[in-house]
Amino acid sequence: MPNITSLISQRIKPSCAVWEITLKCNSNCIHCGSKAGKTRPDELNTEESLNLVREIHDCGYKGVALMGGEPLIRDDWYDIAREIKKNKLELSIVTNGLTLNENIQELKSLKVDCVSLSLDGGSAKVHDYLRGMPG
Template sequence: MNTVNTIQILKSTIGNPATRKLLKGISWYCEDCKKNRLEVALELWIDERKEACFKCKAAEKFLSGILKTGGKAFGISEEELKEKFSDPSWRKGLANVLRGIAKFGIEKPFVSGAPFLVVWDITYACNLKCKHCYATAGKPLPDELTTEESKETIDTLDKAGVPIIAFSGGEPLVRSDILELTRYAADKGIYVAMATNGTLITEEKAKEMKKAGIQFVQISLDGKDAETHDSFRGVPGAFEKTMEGIKNCLKEGIFVNIATTATHYNYEEIPEIIDLC
């Protein structure tokens, strides 16, 4: 079945006004089950949850039909779907898609129920002095959120249905409570990522990050060697520490993405940076 036919099937079955109205009715946060009703329904469907309120159980019956229709349209078996949705971040992502369909229909470009990704500059504190820092980071701001205020913000994002939070800065690992916050978000089924310069990621820190629910790190690398990278970062020795941080994350099975800021100082080194990675 080609893509056009698949989209037409989804529009006629899931994107029709009647289905959208029903989806909208089960898209709210359930105060009894303490989670979005769509996520609870998915947990029931994959047999991860046994107990739920009456409304969430009813939502599961309705949602199972939608999932079977969608799976059939894309050639995916029920078993394959259940395997994928055993990951809480997949469930949160699907719930976000379904809320978008409920609110806006199946449009092009698609509009989700909430932002799929929130990049959160959790602190302006930083251990480097980068030439190209758009945040002019260094010292923490006087009004940065406390641990409890940050957790309340995570609660708000969770209730809104945001599937992914990327903690950034500044340098998020400078903040003493950062791993407490990442664990708090991960425990809610949110996919946790982090943008970091990598210099603070020792072997022990990488292990702690893994335990704290961090699945993805974006590490800045702006040169093929210390001469270029350290001149960008403003601190001698940053290159070696960053390279060690990359290796330590990989050892722990954390997905590593390399971020290079291309300028006239380093653009000729980009092929060598790619080879280095």
């Protein structure tokens, strides 16, 4: 096992870009660190987002994790995700799960590498309290 000094002296390369593609959200979690809710006026448009995916690839990253807000309610999320896969990057999506039924076919067709689903609380009552809404 290498010692800490040899690990520190090695050049560390990032492997996964974590990208909040929108701060728009269909939930109202009291614990949200992103202060999500509404789309911000300075969010990247589709063309800028697709260009960023190519830049991420060119920088040597191996994957991209899309999150938000809620990434699956951004109108062009599928275009961005498709560009990620087209550039042979691993694709992870962090979602609250509220739109999974609507988006499951798209996720399947993309062959998403990882879907992370937030589970808030051990009961419906706690979950609804933390999310700020029933469901």
